[in-house]
Amino acid sequence: MPESLLKQVSRLDLPFMSIERCSCTESIQVTERSENADAFLIQVHLIGIDSYRVSSSGQEIFSGCLPEATISIRDMRRNWVEVIEPPFDRISIRLNFDELRLFAVQLGRPEFISLCCMEKAQDMSLNGLVSALMPAISLQQQTSAVFLEQMAMAMLIHITVNYGRLYFPPHRKGALSAQNEARAVEILKTHVVGEVPLVELAKACGFSRSYFGKAFKNTFGKSSHRWLSEYRLAKASELLKTDMAISQIAHECGFSDQSHLTRSFTEIVGETPGAWRRLFRASALGKPEMGQ
Numbered sequence: 001m002p003e004s005l006l007k008q009v010s011r012l013d014l015p016f017m018s019i020e021r022c023s024c025t026e027s028i029q030v031t032e033r034s035e036n037a038d039a040f041l042i043q044v045h046l047i048g049i050d051s052y053r054v055s056s057s058g059q060e061i062f063s064g065c066l067p068e069a070t071i072s073i074r075d076m077r078r079n080w081v082e083v084i085e086p087p088f089d090r091i092s093i094r095l096n097f098d099e100l101r102l103f104a105v106q107l108g109r110p111e112f113i114s115l116c117c118m119e120k121a122q123d124m125s126l127n128g129l130v131s132a133l134m135p136a137i138s139l140q141q142q143t144s145a146v147f148l149e150q151m152a153m154a155m156l157i158h159i160t161v162n163y164g165r166l167y168f169p170p171h172r173k174g175a176l177s178a179q180n181e182a183r184a185v186e187i188l189k190t191h192v193v194g195e196v197p198l199v200e201l202a203k204a205c206g207f208s209r210s211y212f213g214k215a216f217k218n219t220f221g222k223s224s225h226r227w228l229s230e231y232r233l234a235k236a237s238e239l240l241k242t243d244m245a246i247s248q249i250a251h252e253c254g255f256s257d258q259s260h261l262t263r264s265f266t267e268i269v270g271e272t273p274g275a276w277r278r279l280f281r282a283s284a285l286g287k288p289e290m291g292q
Helices: 097-106 124-132 145-163 178-189 198-205 209-220 224-239 246-252 258-269 273-285
Strands: 007-014 017-024 030-033 039-045 049-056 059-066 070-075 080-085 088-096 118-122
Touching: 007 145, 017 145, 039 097, 039 124, 059 118, 088 097, 097 145, 124 145, 178 198, 178 209, 178 224, 198 209, 209 224, 224 246, 224 258, 246 258, 246 273, 258 273
Parallel strands: none
Antiparallel strands: 007 017, 017 088, 030 080, 039 070, 039 088, 049 059, 049 080, 070 118
């Protein structure tokens, strides 16, 4: 699209993400094609759009109007095509997958797997966070580095909690202490193959089985059994980036066989381990996914 039609207001780089604002007021249909990358793209529409179509792999994903404050989340390993009838004004947030996982791990959430992709979701909270960054995005004023880091942290927590199955307790009352939280995670990580009895975890933290079970769920938003299942899938997703056979990955990550891994992976991620691996390899080479 000619630069005269698409106005790229500015780009802002924050920890773990980059943000860009684009707008168009010309009354001409706009077609945009995404790049192929191992990243997620979250779009926040600042104004409503009357006519909007998006397709992936030749299949139409959405067609219709988009209200103000609507968001979309896309896996950029796939090739996306948008057809938009201006005017539009939106913020695009790019999150590289490796950096997103690093963020989760640094906050003690190594069970993070992926974001849930969607179109036309209403998210007033994310819209509010983006609005607070508008002066910095538009380079209208000098903004402190501390404020930008805090805003990046708030946005990442909001995104991973609402679209990445993570949970962070609002306070420590009824939850594990930071020390016991880290201890429980380390014990669970050493039991990727096999199971760890709840009573063993509780004993390591100095609690009864009943109290520990409640405190763990208040800390992570899920049971220790569920946490371990998701951690195994997160570990499997990392090993799928290597040349290791999928059957061997299943064994290394504590699944009974390849079929067990495939069922569990597909249920959470939405695609088979083989399809996920092909998408990653295509993005690493900067090529369109197979079938394009």
